[in-house]
Amino acid sequence: MNKDESGFSPQAFAKTLSEDLKANRIALPTLPDVALEALVVINDIESSVNDLVKIISRDTALTARLIRYANSPLYRGVNPVSSIKQAITRIGFQKVKSAVYAVSMHEVFHSPNKAIELRMERLWMHSVKIGSTAATLAKTYTDLDPNTALVAGLVQNVGQIPIITKAADYPELVENSKLLDKLLSKLHGKLGQNLLRLWRFDPAIVAVTRAQQELYSERDDEPVDLVDLVQAANILTQEESDQPQTAIDRDRVPAFARLGLPADAVSQSAAMLESSAAVATALF
Known part of the structure; x- marks a missing residue:
C-alpha cells in the first residue's frame, strides 16, 4: 500500500509501530490486578477454593461476571x-x-482516547460474539473445554489493540475506516501472537491468531482444535452481519466438516447463535 491522498504511508506506519513496540513506547494492555492475582492462586497447587474466593471477592465487577458466567448455558444447573x-x-x-x-x-479492550474508544468497543463486542459461539460449538460438537474455546474466540483479534492504539496518533487514519481495516487485517496476526505469548497463554490459544489466514487449509491428519472452532464461529456470526465473510462458501472451509457441522444447517446455526448470545451476556 502506498501513500493515500492525505500523505499517510501504511508502510511507514507499520515500521513505526514495530519500532515503538520493540522500544516499549506503546502501552500494551494488561489484565486487571485482581485477575492476575487470581491466576497466580489458581496455578498454585497448594491453593484452595477459599483462597481464590478471598482474592476474587475484592473485585465486585469480576465477582458479578463470574456468577453470571456460572449461570450461563455453559454451566447452568x-x-x-x-x-x-x-x-x-x-x-x-x-x-x-x-x-x-x-x-x-x-478491561483490555479500552482506551482513554475517545477517538478510538468506539472502535475498541466494537472490537470487543465482535470478539464476544466469536468467543461465545466458539464455546457453544465446543460444547455441542467436541470434547474441547468450552471455557478455553470462549477465551480463544475473545483473544483471536487481540493483536488489533496496539494497532488501534497507535492509530490514535494519526487522525487521518482514524477517519479512514477502510484503510485502518486493511492495516488491522494485515498486521494483527503476528502482534496477537506476541501479546498472547507475553501473557503466557497456552500455545493452542496462541494458534488461533492465525485462524483466518488458514481458513481453507486442509488439516485432515490433525484432531479438531480451537482453530476449527474459531474459524466456524467467525463465519456463523458474520453470516448475521453485512461483513464480507458472509459470502464465504462453508463447503470450502474444512472446519465445518471437521466439526461435523453441515454446510446447510441454517436452523442449527440459528439455535447456536441464540445459545451463544446467552453466554455473551455474562461477559458484560
Missing part, C-alpha cells in the same frame, strides 16, 4: 448460583482459570 464460591465450584477449580481470563478480557 437446576438452581442458579448466587455466590462466588458456588460459581467457582460449579465451573470447577481447574477450569476457572479460563473463566477468569474470559470475564476479565473486557
